[in-house]
Amino acid sequence: MKIKLNLTADQVFAVAKLLQQVYDLFPSVNCEQLSVRSIAFDLDEKFTAKRKVLLKKNTLFDVGKEYELSLKYHEAVALRKIISNLIETVNDVKATNDLRMLYHFLHQKTA
Template identity: 40%
Template sequence: MKIELKLNNDSIIAVNELLSYIYDMERSNDKKVNVYRSIGYDLADKFDSKAKQLVKKATLFDSKKKHKITLKYHEAWALEIILRELFTYTDNHYVRLRVNLVIDDLNQKLA
């Protein structure tokens, strides 16, 4: 089962910024945390490559364009949990707003 997200440039870059904090998390012996971290690394790589691609070819006319990102169900489920956990790592209110919109979208599609 796959989940499709349609996100604009700002949302992809905001999620990428927040997912970069997953590399700073402390090591744990808890299996649940290790599963989140494992899936989180894959998601961070996916969003990082997409964000770099968008930055390279960004133009003024592309700012409102939606980009499709397809995630497997378990990736979408983990992304929602990881974004909720990492939400407090940023003080930027715009990033929080964009990430909150992605969390809401994920929550609706996973229900």
């Protein structure tokens, strides 16, 4: 089961930056943390690749454009958990709002 996301460039950048924080967390202690962290590393690669593509071709005409990204169900659930656990570490108000919107969308799709 796949979940299609339509994300703005700002949302892709916010998620990519948030997923970078997973590398700085303390070592995992239980199986659930290990599985979420393992999925987070895969998601980081996916969002970082998308971010690099957007940085290369981003222009003023693409400001409101949405980009499609497809996640597997377990990736969406893990991303939702990561956002809920790490959103307090984000200092930028715009990025926090983008992450909250994505969290609510993922919550609707995975509940």
